[in-house]
Amino acid sequence: MLDSGRTTEDWIAADRRVLWHPFTQMQAWCDPALDPPVIVGGEGAMLTCSRGHSYFDGNSSIWTNIHGHCHPAIVAAICDQARRLDHASFLGGTNPAAIALAEHLVRLFPDGTLTRVFYSDDGSTAVEVALKMAIQARQLLGEPHRNRFLAFDQAYHGDTAGAASVGGIQTFFGRFEGMHFPVGRVASVDELPDQADDVTAVIVEPLIQGAAGMRLWPDGTLRRLRDWCDARGVYLILDEVMTGFGRTGKMFACEHEGVVPDFIALAKGLSGGTLPLAATLTTESIYSAFLGDVSEGKTFYYGHSYCGNPIACAAALANLKLFESEDTLASLQPKITHLRGLLAKLEAHPRVAATRQCGLIAGIDIVAADGTPHPAAALEGARVCRQAMRFGLLTRPVLDTIVLMPPLCATPTQLDAAVEALRLALD
Ligand SMILES: *Cc1c(COP(=O)(O)O)cnc(C)c1O
Numbered sequence: 001m002l003d004s005g006r007t008t009e010d011w012i013a014a015d016r017r018v019l020w021h022p023f024t025q026m027q028a029w030c031d032p033a034l035d036p037p038v039i040v041g042g043e044g045a046m047l048t049c050s051r052g053h054s055y056f057d058g059n060s061s062i063w064t065n066i067h068g069h070c071h072p073a074i075v076a077a078i079c080d081q082a083r084r085l086d087h088a089s090f091l092g093g094t095n096p097a098a099i100a101l102a103e104h105l106v107r108l109f110p111d112g113t114l115t116r117v118f119y120s121d122d123g124s125t126a127v128e129v130a131l132k133m134a135i136q137a138r139q140l141l142g143e144p145h146r147n148r149f150l151a152f153d154q155a156y157h158g159d160t161a162g163a164a165s166v167g168g169i170q171t172f173f174g175r176f177e178g179m180h181f182p183v184g185r186v187a188s189v190d191e192l193p194d195q196a197d198d199v200t201a202v203i204v205e206p207l208i209q210g211a212a213g214m215r216l217w218p219d220g221t222l223r224r225l226r227d228w229c230d231a232r233g234v235y236l237i238l239d240e241v242m243t244g245f246g247r248t249g250k251m252f253a254c255e256h257e258g259v260v261p262d263f264i265a266l267a268k269g270l271s272g273g274t275l276p277l278a279a280t281l282t283t284e285s286i287y288s289a290f291l292g293d294v295s296e297g298k299t300f301y302y303g304h305s306y307c308g309n310p311i312a313c314a315a316a317l318a319n320l321k322l323f324e325s326e327d328t329l330a331s332l333q334p335k336i337t338h339l340r341g342l343l344a345k346l347e348a349h350p351r352v353a354a355t356r357q358c359g360l361i362a363g364i365d366i367v368a369a370d371g372t373p374h375p376a377a378a379l380e381g382a383r384v385c386r387q388a389m390r391f392g393l394l395t396r397p398v399l400d401t402i403v404l405m406p407p408l409c410a411t412p413t414q415l416d417a418a419v420e421a422l423r424l425a426l427d
Helices: 008-018 072-084 096-107 123-140 161-165 170-176 221-232 253-257 284-289 310-325 328-346 380-390 412-426
Strands: 039-043 046-049 054-057 114-120 148-152 183-186 199-204 235-239 263-266 278-283 352-358 361-366 401-404
Touching (some): 072 310, 096 278, 096 310, 114 284, 123 161, 123 199, 123 235, 123 278, 123 284, 161 170, 199 221, 221 235, 221 253, 278 284, 310 328, 328 352, 328 412, 361 380, 401 412
Parallel strands (some): 148 183, 199 235
Antiparallel strands (some): 039 046, 046 054, 263 278, 352 361, 361 401
């Protein structure tokens, strides 16, 4: 067990001595006026800190949590699996949890479409796998000239070098440009070129770009993109790392426009927000292109140590079964409507310029009380989120867009309280 005798001050001091946090200016992190919460517990949509405060998990612990924290069914699945087998290599071996999860995942898509599951660890690696599979498939299918990708401005697909190649946010990726896969970028489907003979695949976050500030695509974008790809023999890669597993109101965002991609990248909510796990699914025809005698060199030489980890797969399987036993998707619709009402009311606040919603995902653009935008350097979004913590809401902004993306288990009362906390923070 952790040394629970240590004080909160001691934990924070130790953190500042030895840690380096993601996406974080560590000089600001070490400002003694801005102590971070030390999270020590979670139950349902709530998190508790070492000082005994409880917070509504307003961004599902960075878009990962689905049925609530420490859900008994997922905890039981993890414990049960951990007692039996912790990990065994997926190279040269297999395990029941990974097999059963893959069977379940394949069943979530229309029959005979996405039939092959490749495991990795995170959203970035799920995207990386799709990109590399796409390139290699072209080589194997005699189209080596199809060696570049198309991606969208403001896209976010992860931080490993391959996934970052197709990202479109300068702050994150600009520094490493020139060390990336070849990529063309467009702002919208209207800008897609007519000729695409050298394009292997287009990658997109369907319905909504998360890290861009919860930016919604116009209706029909995904359908148009699929048609554009089909007319030119270009693969469609959907990054459903954020949108997957009910977040948009359907199991997957692509269902809203009846689109099936050639590759789909899944992570974040796959394990219900408990353990790192990712899956890239693709079609039987792409899979078949890689078949041959070992000497033909068609093998997909890619993998990670924890590929198919049984504990993570058991957690994911329990997560998916909860969608059935708790009828999660059906219970979601009234919550989505409820959130829509709350956002409409919040728009009357002088400091709210606009709100956007896709299922249980919301972005709230904040401005000064006189309606003018805050200078980016003021980091006002972060300041509002710090204030919201005082009223029991934990979330993070994307610049001056406050993100509300509650776990799917959140109750209407909890949603009321979260939006009220945000209102008080803005006041
Ligand atoms: C978070 C995210 C990723 C990256 O996932 P990691 O698990 O952080 O590597 C990729 N794509 C989208 C759309 C995401 O939201």
